[in-house]
Amino acid sequence: MRKVKIHITLKEGVLDPQGKAVHNSLQSLQYNNVQDVRVGKYMEVMVEDSDNLEAEIDRMCDQLLANPVIENYSYTIEEAG
């Protein structure tokens, strides 16, 4: 079994209204040294090991987990249980 940790982030230049909202909330709480906030997704996928696991994870991300038009993804694969 492998644990795949996937990070999905908006591409540079893509507007991030959620990050902007978090930034505004932090400022209203007097965290004035915050310059920017970008919000992404983080997933932990438990998957049975296979020979072409990386290719499979790439396909999952392209097909379902990320929107390749506006998002980047990266992942690490760890041994698990």
Next chain:
Amino acid sequence: MRKVKIHITLKEGVLDPQGKAVHNSLQSLQYNNVQDVRVGKYMEVMVEDSDNLEAEIDRMCDQLLANPVIENYSYTIEEAG
């Protein structure tokens, strides 16, 4: 300037309907070797350096970014620009 990378995940035992939905979608796409999916949040916060940055990030997470009742958070602080 520092880049703080924050991971927010549901505590173990807390139901994750979003993860369940992603898992079901992966199965309907024939990814049958996926055993479990947990969905969390990932944030990148650009912040001016300060003496007690870690304490400040902890407060941000407890106050706004995470829900300490059902979520755990962790973060790393990196040098940026």
